Amino acid sequence: MTTDLSPLYPQLPENALIVLIGASGAGKTTLARTWPAFQVLSLDTLRGWVSDDEGCQEASGDAVDALHLLVDRRMARRRNTVVDATNVTRDARAPLVAAAKRHNMPAIAVVLGTPEAVCLARQVPRPDNRTVPADTVRVQHQLMVHSHQSLRAEGFNEVHFAENLYRLEPFLRRLGEARDADLGLDGSNGLGDLLLVRRVFGPEILPLWQWKHRSGVAGGDRVAEIRLGQLHLTLALRRDVDGEGDYAFDVMVPCPFDPECRGYAWAPADNITSLHRALTGPLDNHEDVVCSVHGGFDDVDQEADEHDHDDDPEGRADLEAQHADAVRT
Known part of the structure; x- marks a missing residue:
């Protein structure tokens, strides 16, 4: 297998606002985990932080407020930031893009085009407070499909489909570096035993x-x-x-x-x-x-x-x- 995959897979900027767009069950959180944890802002996690329950929909407003605040602060520090939320509507995306533009940071849209049937099937094993109704998932999926053509006009510098991203290599490299650090192979004391x-x-x-x-x-x-x-x-x-x-x-x-x-x-x-x-x-x-x-x-x-x-x-x-x-x- 060739090690030079860059001609086939687009490289993302080193520091940018990366907005994941997809219906519930599309695999946004799985993709987000390929970035370092500090770089990922998850709406589910923020719901948990403000309410002790990641599935508490009543806390969504407070969680979104916290998300916008954190995005703005990270953009001001020019930190790479990944937003893990459905983001299927223009209204949800607009404040994120505005924060990036305010601080001269590139905004990257990553669309997860997971088939609707797969998104629906992934709801089945989820706990009740994390299960999204089938009708809602279908609407989210339709909005995701229709949004693709307008993302550039909304201010995104680049638009990519998730399946085309070059994420496995940096993910494995980061895990390898963490393992070397744990063992002290990077010259540090490491965790050793x-x-x-x-x-x-x-x-x-x-x-x-x-x-x-x-x-x-x-x-x-x-x-x-x-x-x-x-x-x-x-x-x-x-x-x-x-x-x-x-x-x-x-x-x-x-x-x-x-x-x-x-x-x-x-x-x-x-x-x-x-x-x-x-x-x-x-x-x-x-x-x-x-x-x-x-x-x-x-x-x-x-x-x-x-x-x-x-x-x-x-x-x-x-x-x-x-x-x-x-x-x-």
Whole structure:
């Protein structure tokens, strides 16, 4: 495949106002995601910002006001801006084009000519508050078709159809650059080992994550701590799960077999919910908990347990609670 695709696919200006035009379900949001997130102004997202509900149609007026304000401020800074909204009427497009002209920025119309039947089919799996009625979609599609001939007259510098855009290469290049930055291959510190942390637990946990160097609590595996105030969780990075070389995390929990156990018990932690359950207790008796002294539920050596608490269940519960507090605080 040739790498020089520019003769076949038009290149957009580096900085411009790019207005996506298409009926609901045409694929505007999918296309918009090929640009960096900060450059995209989504009407749905703005509805969420002003009302906590992206599907709240009553918030559309406020969302449009916010959209126009942000477009104007970004045009003033000469920032590339993509407007993700239906924009099928001239009245909807006029304030956007005016903002671009006010700040001497090019305005680019990108028409998504997705067939009407496809737009209608894409409404089916959407939640009720995000589903656009079929009659509305048909009207939007007709307006999109009829608007194409008038876009130049409205002030757009260029008009393109989405299927002709050269978006895959810059999208893949941007993702590759982000990946190199995460790994530190661009000369920066990068995220390094935190890549796996982010993939499993999400980016929000990264500011709380600290690797504990020279810790021996995980049998030689790397140990980390998530701490906020007095509460913390201890985790182990397992580099050879099931002997197959896979990576995974365990989180430390109280030993479920002996509240006075001096070993270290671990439960699998494969998402952020696992961490919440470890902190609050429901993970303590997970079937896959393994203690460094007692093993797992399938191979606990009851004879090696010198503490028989069967006759004192209340005392056992108190000890378990104390041990749980010791692990988590």
